[in-house]
Amino acid sequence: MDPNREARALAERLPLGRLAARLGGSLVRPTDDGYDEARRVWNGMINEYPAAIAYCRSVEDVLGCVEFARDHDLDVTVRSGGHSVSGASVISGGLVIDCSRMEWVRVDPEERTARVGPGATWGTVDRATQSFGLATPGGVYADTGVAGLTLGGGTGYLSPKHGFTSDNLRSVDVVTGRGDRVTADPTQHEDLLWAARGGGSVGVVTAFEFDLHPLDHEVRYFESWLPTEDAPDALREYRRYQRNAPDESCVFPYFTSVPVTDEFPADRHGDAAFVLAGVYAGDPDMGRRELEPFRDRPAAFAGSTDAMSYTELQSLSDEDFPDGRLYYWKSVPVADLTDEAIAELQVAADRAPSPRSTIVVWPMHGAVERPPDIAGPVAGRDAAVVVNVEAAWDDPAATPANVEWVRETCGRFRDLGATPGTLPNFAGGRDPDADDVYSGHAERLRAIRDRYDPDGIFEYERA
Incomplete structure (x- = not known):
């Protein structure tokens, strides 16, 4: 059955007018002109057809949506930014509680x-x-x-x-x-x-x-772009550095392709590249000295180092991940960045079917290894690094090849000696098993969900 027709049929059977009358916000149904736009999320790979999308403006609106879903046996997802790579914020045949209009921040600088x-x-x-x-x-x-x-x-x-x-x-x-x-x-x-x-x-x-x-000061950001043949030596140096890296340092090497822009030599455009990049959150002058071994590489064909505000840093890569592109991401916490793992990174990068894809080596040191008393269910804190395999492409026909590349790459790193679990934000797809994501914390998480949602109205993509 056509999913759009199915969503319309379900919506016609529901008393959505009652929910709309209760909302201070607005309700979008499958027959409304704005429905196709309202059901979209950041990841263009996601194509779901909800029975309704409720734009909430208050807690009372949210309560009304939950009560309606309980009364009519509807599955519920919650959408805020809509950036979930897995598409967890929207669901076919269910109710999307959209909280994007409840946008406010109150800072207490004293506390x-x-x-x-x-x-x-x-x-x-x-x-x-x-x-x-x-x-x-x-x-x-x-x-x-x-x-x-x-x-x-x-x-x-x-x-x-x-x-x-x-x-x-x-x-x-x-x-x-x-x-x-x-x-x-x-x-x-x-x-x-x-x-x-x-x-x-x-x-x-x-x-x-x-x-x-x-x-209350600027932070240091750097990039050094290298040919991929320089990656093994640079990653071995990175491995030594990460063992005792200061908490202020966040160095994250990655594999990608050279963008076609004036910032890079024309003869390198489109080539595979290895990038040493990082941030120093302490004094930026100290950061310049701390990051110098990564920044000043003889083989680098492009690079930069800048002191900038934290807000500028946070928006630095926004244009690299536009709305509507197709994405499939998955991560593996790696116990040790061995020579075998380094070799596999290069092989995987060479096999990437899309030039827009990246493989990021993300550090897991410092405060990440020192959890608070109520640490939460995230596994993998004892990993040396996390390998994020991030496929991005534009042609829907290329979806199977890109998804398979991510899954196969992550499987190979698992075989090389991963720690249990993975980062929940990079679990991959809508339906990874909770045991695979949360490892030994999965049963406790299920029990808590059952306690607060005994009827299971919320869609748990990691249940």
Whole structure:
């Protein structure tokens, strides 16, 4: 059956007029002119047909949606930024609770905390917190939603210094699957706070509270572009460096293709390349000295080093990941960056079917290895690095080849000696098994979800 026709048929059987009348926001149905636009998300690979999309403006709107879903046996997804690579924020035949219009940030500079609405993006949060010389780890793209990144663990340039995004989560206000409003913090509903620190959907979070950290100066960013034949030696040097890297340092090598822009030599355009890149979150002059061995490479054909504001850093790569492109990403926490793993990185990069794809070696040191008391279910903290395999392409006909490349590459790294679990934000697809993602934490996470959502109205892509 045509999925659009199926969505329309389901919507016609539901009393959606009652839900629309209750909302302070708006309701989009399959027969509405704006439906096709409303059901789209950032990843062009996702093509779902919800029965309805509810744009909420208040907690009362969210409560009304949850009550409606319970009464009519509808599966629910929650959408904020809509940047989930897996498409977890939209579902065919269910109700999408869209919180993107609940975008607000309130900073308490004395307590060094921020309360954040579920519709806020990291760009909004960074601008608000930086106005007080404060920050918290928040991904690497300004238009990523706060909600999705946090509930999936979240890594960013400040993670070696301050941990996962979820490690900095002080409390959450949640509308549960029972239709209850609860606050989860270290003194009440502690189990729900644990689940929210990386466990994916735990209901509809209507407010986040984060710890903030001083960052009242510029940060150092560098790139050094090398031929791929220089990658093995450079990665071995990186391996030695990472064992004792300072918390302020976040160096992340990656494989990619040279963009066709004036910043790069014309004879290199389109070539495969290996890039040494990184951020130093401490004093930028000290960062220049700290990162010099990676920055000044004799074989580099392009490169840069700049001191910049944190908000500028956070938006530096936004244009590289446009809305509507097709994406499929997956990660593997690697116990040790062995010579075999280094060789496999180069082989995998050579096999990439799309020039827009990347393989990123992301550091797992510093505060990531020092979890808070309520650490959450994210596994893989004891990995040396995480290998993020990120396919990006434009032709839908190339989808099978790109998805297979990601899966096969991750499988090879698993065989080389990965630690259990993976980063939830990079779990790959809608239906990875919870045991594969959360390892030994999966059973506890399931039990908490069952407690707060006994009827299972929320769609758990990692259940």
